[in-house]
Amino acid sequence: MQMSPMVTAPRPYVPTATMRTPAPEAIRLIGVTVHLSRDQEVFGEGEPADQVFKVVRGAVRCFRVLSDGRRQICDFYLPGDVFGIEPGQDRRTTAEALTDTVLVAARRSTVVEDEDSGTARRLWALAMADLQRSQDHALTLGRRSANERVASFLVDMAARLGDVDNLELPMTRQDIADYLGLTIETVSRTLTHLQVSGLIKLAGCRSIHLRKPRALAELCA
Amino acid sequence: MQMSPMVTAPRPYVPTATMRTPAPEAIRLIGVTVHLSRDQEVFGEGEPADQVFKVVRGAVRCFRVLSDGRRQICDFYLPGDVFGIEPGQDRRTTAEALTDTVLVAARRSTVVEDEDSGTARRLWALAMADLQRSQDHALTLGRRSANERVASFLVDMAARLGDVDNLELPMTRQDIADYLGLTIETVSRTLTHLQVSGLIKLAGCRSIHLRKPRALAELCA
DNA sequence: GCCACGCCTTGATATTCATCAAACACTTCA
DNA sequence: TGAAGTGTTTGATGAATATCAAGGCGTGGC
Structure with missing residues (x-):
């Protein structure tokens, strides 16, 4: 059995507002800009999932860990990608910056509750992209x-x-x-x-x- | 490398209307009832994804196949489960009945375009359930x-x-x-x-x- | 510029799981 | 009831990948 030495994040991330900013690309994400250094945690498993993020610079890993420390990275997120959409109320994964990283953080409720169909549809598309990638990933891992x-x-x-x-x-x-x-x-x-x-x-x-x-x-x- | 002898479905399924029926359980699915025999195909990879299904009796497998025949089953669907929600316009998986199976089939547009928030939200929940299961699956397969x-x-x-x-x-x-x-x-x-x-x-x-x-x-x- | 640390590569060996092969059970049908 | 067929179990062997152990390279600090 393979063991992954667990990398612990040096310091937990606190969403400090730097500036309000319009989203630079495809998906509209109005929120605060967040700067993270390497291995810093964006969110942890079990926390309430009240925000979604968009990568501006750098990269992020989302992963889960078995009781004995084996780690499975669900996905990497690169500039332009949105991540942090969860199936339920709480985080099921931990997210960490791979390198020095800049994110835009937005309240999840801002997008989810919005009945404006444009936003709802884009959010749907994002979640579905995660689903598609996860299924591709399962094929790779299984076969x-x-x-x-x-x-x-x-x-x-x-x-x-x-x-x-x-x-x-x-x-x-x-x-x-x-x-x-x-x-x-x-x-x-x-x-x-x-x-x-x-x-x-x-x-x-x-x-x-x-x-x-x-x-x-x-x-x- | 492991090979899965590809099981070919005996006959393609044609959605014949048997009767209009109210959905028996949690999710409202108004559509036609479909009877399938063992190994019969519900839908195939590449087809347009215009319907979603709910299992009434029996069970279904959704899978993908690599070019050389290796097969990865994404998920099984049991009575009460809804399946067939796709990330895009087309089917990315093939679905087949595991045993003699009864399904309710509904037009996807019926639910997706519906701005009635109750339905939209339930559809979201279903898609997110698939995402959650797929991520769990990836953890299992990877680690x-x-x-x-x-x-x-x-x-x-x-x-x-x-x-x-x-x-x-x-x-x-x-x-x-x-x-x-x-x-x-x-x-x-x-x-x-x-x-x-x-x-x-x-x-x-x-x-x-x-x-x-x-x-x-x-x-x- | 040199040292130290972290990350990466390479080698030797062990383990897990796949493959190949055959026998066994359950089901269906005569 | 028996025979055939399909799916399952079990055994022997092999291949892929993990594990254990060093050594090398690159990078940052002094």
């Missing part, structure tokens, strides 16, 4: 090999970061491992293997160049 | 051992079938395997092992008695 998982992770990240061939990953190997249901060693070995096969080029551990994106995509099965 | 997966499956099924200690499973071992990301042999061995440990009693392969539900729940981690 793909380590090679396929890593390849599909890279392809997915490339698409989300704007269809680039040069990835600047905001997360550590441990984060990737906990997202893909693998160990850090397996992730590392698999990346090395992909490099030896000529599919990618590692340039420092956070920077990955996709040399054969097409072949990589085919590897995902 | 639990075969033992833990089977134990949590049994505990979950017991809860959903009405907190009973005597399970009458509507699915085969292959279905369970494809849900838990295991092989049929591993599922079988694990169940045998649980029986030898005194936690469960197998009585015919579809019938399982939970002798120590508490211990079983602890096994899930």
Whole structure:
């Protein structure tokens, strides 16, 4: 069984209002801007879920932890993504900043109770995007090999970061491992293997160049 | 890598109106009643998603298939459950009856476009239930051992079938395997092992008695 | 510029689970 | 009642991945 050494956040985040700001992109999120440093907690499992967030800069991981410390990262959120929509009243995951991160925080009630169909529909779309990604994730975790998982992770990240061939990953190997249901060693070995096969080029551990994106995509099965 | 022999549905389902009927339980679903026999398809991946369904009797599996036939069951739906809510316009999964099954089918637009907040809110709740279950599923697939997966499956099924200690499973071992990301042999061995440990009693392969539900729940981690 | 720390990679070995193969049970149908 | 078929269990073996253990690289602090 694999164990993930639990990373504890250095200090809990307190939503301090910096400034009121209009949302920069697709979804309208009126709220306060929040600055977080690396590994800082956005919210914790069990807390009341009264806010949603949009990533402006940086990145966030949402995860759950088993009683013995094994961690499963549900998803990463990148600039432009909205996260923090919960099925119920309380947080079912913990969210932490991967790097120094800027978020916009808005009261959940602002959007949920709003009967203005435009907003309600966008919120629906966001929740459904989470559902879709979660189902894709389950397929990967249940039925793909380590090679396929890593390849599909890279392809997915490339698409989300704007269809680039040069990835600047905001997360550590441990984060990737906990997202893909693998160990850090397996992730590392698999990346090395992909490099030896000529599919990618590692340039420092956070920077990955996709040399054969097409072949990589085919590897995902 | 594990292979799931693809089960092809014998005949596609055509939504024949049998009778208009009020929904029997919690969620209001006005639509036609549909009768399906074992392994019959409710809808297939790629089709337009214009209906949602409620299980009246029997059970349904929703799954996705990789290019080489590996199958991942996203979820099972039991009497009282509503399924078929999709993130987008088209079906991302295939749904099939596990046994002889009765469903109520309703046009999706009936509920989605309805600005009556009661209906909209219930639909939201249903979608969020799917999200929650999908995330739980990802945790299981990513970070639990075969033992833990089977134990949590049994505990979950017991809860959903009405907190009973005597399970009458509507699915085969292959279905369970494809849900838990295991092989049929591993599922079988694990169940045998649980029986030898005194936690469960197998009585015919579809019938399982939970002798120590508490211990079983602890096994899930 | 050097040291120290954290993260990453690599190697050796262990374990879990998949695969291959065969026998066994339950069901259906004659 | 018996035979065939389907699904399940069990056994033997192998492959994929985890675990344990070092060593290397990069980065930030002094």
